Amino acid sequence: MWFQERDGKYRYFERYIDPYTEKTRTVTVTLTSKSKQAQKQATRILADKVNKLISHKEGSKITFHELYDEYFKNWSPTVKASSLRGTVALDKRIKESINKDVLAKNIDRRLIQDLVNEMMDEGYAYSYYNGYKKRFFSILEFGVRMGYIERNEAKYVKAPKKIKTFEEVQGKRENYLELDEIQKLIKALRASWRLSHIANFVEFMAFTGVRYGEAAALTFNDVDLENGTVTISGTYDRALKIKTTPKTDFSYRTITIPDNVKEVIQNQIEELSTHRALKGDNFNKDNYVFFTVNGSAIDLDTLNVVIRRTAEKVGITKYLTSHIFRHSHIALLAQLDVPLSAAMDRVGHTDYKTTLSIYSHVTKSVKIDIVKKLNDLK
DSSP states (O other), X not given: OEEEEETTEEEEEEEEEOTTTOOEEEEEEEESOOSHHHHHHHHHHHHHHHHHHHHTTOGGGOBHHHXXXXXXXXXXXXXXXXXXXXXXXXXXXXXXXXXXXXXXXXXXXXXXXXXXXXXXXXXXXXXXXXXXXXXXXXHHHHHHHTTSOSOOGGGXXXXXXXXXXXXXXXXXXXXXXXXXXXXXXXXXXXXXXXXXXXXXXXXXXXXXXXXXXXXXXXXXXXEETTTTEEEEOOEEETTTTEEEOOSSGGGOEEEEOOHHHHHHHHHHHHHHHHHHHHHOTTTTTTOBSSOOTTSOOOOHHHHHHHHHHHHHHTTOOSOOOTTHHHHHHHHHHHHTTOOHHHXXXXXXOSOHHHHHHHHTTOOHHHHHHHHXXXXXXX
């Protein structure tokens, strides 16, 4: 290092070899003193500058934690806040599993496979430890793309699936409600005026097939009762309590609604008018179609508790979550012989396998009808 004095200030210089051109370059910093303390400060600043300039080229020396930090910095601005929250636990576990001084290039398939198997043995759901594996893949794929490592070892890792029992398979196949069960549940909810808004919400989901978040985020601006359509234009972020963009681009859609759903929405319009007359125009300021007595969106946890308790009272033994109404709607479409592609478009599915898995196990009445038609062939 050397320095030059100019106009009462001191400019410090340091040479380094540019790893891209392999030519000598110079970095500088200007300070107001040439004291020993100032020279030490200049040395430190210039060293930091040089390290930053050559660090990208010297990828083989990057630690896994450094790679993760750079990956996250590039990835996080490209995804929704809800997606970030969904990776918090997985990313935390990944970072806790790898020591801070482990080089990224030394992360191999055996290490990742052992960590995935460990999660399976601990009893985590397949979707969770498979997501863990996918996070490893994304981080290392970024490292390959940036030239820090030569190969993504996570490509060779498998998330093993446990063998399911007959009862587990059958339970998944029957993860929907029959039409009479839907009607029984809605009737029981309507029996209490305090739950009328939940009854409307459930009926809307069951006869449109929308996701909880899509129904919760629906505003009156998305509704066209004259033409009998609703437009799905967003989803409800439970943490931020706001309407955000939908799950996927394919989730944007306009669907037709039957008469009972029109009536449900009309009921909600009348409810809103009543509440605003009593509580002011600021009630339900976000203009949600479905709202609580406080004017806020329907809470998912509350919804699930209410429908489970009500189902138990009327003798429905299936385990209920809000998503069962989406599956139930797809089952109804299968019963009505709606083509698979039309059903996918209606519910906003991009992967035909998701819809087909339900179409393959249609309601009991359809199965009975199949037997009847086969008998008629004789």
